[in-house]
Amino acid sequence: MTDIPVVVVDDNVSDRYIVRRRLAKAGGFGEIFEVTNGTEFLERLTRGDFRRDAQGTPFLILMDVNMPLLTGFETILEMERKAQAANSPSGLVVMMLTSSSNPQDMAKAAEIGSIKGYVFKPLDDEGVQKIRSLYA
């Protein structure tokens, strides 16, 4: 299996650091991009930064739920809107990153098609397994 490219979208520097180190230790992950907010993510997405990589593996997006200005859910919904307008699927695998198990959030995630799952902070081996199973 080829390395999975990752974009982690999180406003908290420690949380991004933890994800980066965990994925590095787990192995099987390629380049890890860090983005600090939803708006920046959407801009870079439109610019074409997160197309499928050379091997055709879709990017993994780890999206923090709780962010100022544009929340994680709002970012995904905007992404889906843009994809629909352009009539091309985004081709990304999105997982929500969160420290809370708020049932309202989980229900929201279930409603959004692009979201393939939930990973709890801090990212641990169980979380990594969840990710891998999406790519299996």
Place this chain on the structure above:
Amino acid sequence: MSLIDKFRLAFDISPVPMLLVASDGSMLLANDDFLDLFEYTIEELRGLNVEALVPASIREYHPELRSAYNQVSTKRSMGAGRDLHGVTKSGNVIPLELGLEPVTDGVEKMALVAAIDISHRKVHEDRMHRAMDAAASAMVMVDGRGTIVFVNKAASTLFGYDEEDLLGHKVEMLIPEEFRRAHPVYLGSFMNNSTERFMGLGRDLFARRSDGTRFPVEISLTPVDAPSGVLVMSTIVDLSERVAAAEAVARKSAELAALNVELSHFAYSASHDLKAPLSSITGLLNLCIEDLDEGNLDEVRENLARVIDISHRSAKKVEGVLQIARAGRDGMPKVPVLLDAIIAEIWIDLTGGKSTTKLELEFNYADPLVTELPTLKVIIENMLSNALRYGDSSKPEHVICVKSDAVEDGVKISVRDNGIGISEQNLLKVFQMFIRLDERSGDGLGLSLVQKQVERLGGEITINSTVGQGTEICFTLPSEEKTHD
């Protein structure tokens, strides 16, 4: 047949006690019912003057009344509207209704008197009065022209008058001045269309006490048929207590709303300021353990420092939230506080003493503020921290100005900055919970909390802003006397 003989025939068949009186007061003729009523025989009566039948209190000027009547003799009920009495042989005073008719035999002027014993009616009226006096509600009865004809004890007490100061007067005396002129119109229309109903549906009604003070009332009207015409009985309920209770409920609701915000704040904070940092701390410490095993001591040191920093900031945030929650629940003692000392303290806290932002102070309100110190600190801290956060880097200098001014019954404090300002659509949302306007915002609850706290202290908060120019937030605090507990 003489006139007297004719009358004698008529008297004998009349069901009503009747008397024939000469112009000098001597009694000429009486029927059996009259004699029985006054307990005289006809011979005894003939020897007396009519003044003997009149109560001692008016005996003196009754002759005058008689001669006045003789001058202008018309058929009428005597003393209409007044309580009339007669005195029997045994000295009993009986309540009477009297009818008078002038008669003449061509030579002499005489008066025909019909006397009806209204004791039963009196007893009945008294019984009714006593029943109405026993009623808890105030009752006022008026005639078609608005003259008060009856009040019960409750009404006297409610309005602060003695019964005699009300009877015979116009009901408008019980109405505040500005409503007086219109009242007769309303009364007239009620008389035209008199059905039992509430007065002034849809209007706020007020009544006026003897001391001039006014109070809110609810009035129900009932038409009453009386021999003299249609009367209006009004039942008056003092709504002061109800209004005060409603206001108390409204105040409690506001307090509860404020507490609700604080509870939400705390719940949000528990999740955001506790759980999230804890997950970061866990993640970092796990990495530390692994790094220790691998001998990456530099990483360990750095991450442990991060852990400490996150813990500190977290604890501070939660403590702040707890303080506010405690204030909302327990209230706090109000003490005199000096605004400049508080601002200096908060400024150091926020900037560590190193900030290029210029702080200008202008205190036009000289007296110390009497208020809850920790609550005021939170309010000021929130406002200063917002002003600090939203500086406009394109401007040569970032300036924050804090001003205090005296206003009607209180003080107004404003914090103005020349930062980036807030757009019109965001301005509307700025007091809403959980709205963070950009990545510089904190938990998005600051201003909603500030608003609730200001309102709890009895003040008001307003915000003005122009994008690119700056923002000004003002709040008022009432002075000591006005605060409610």
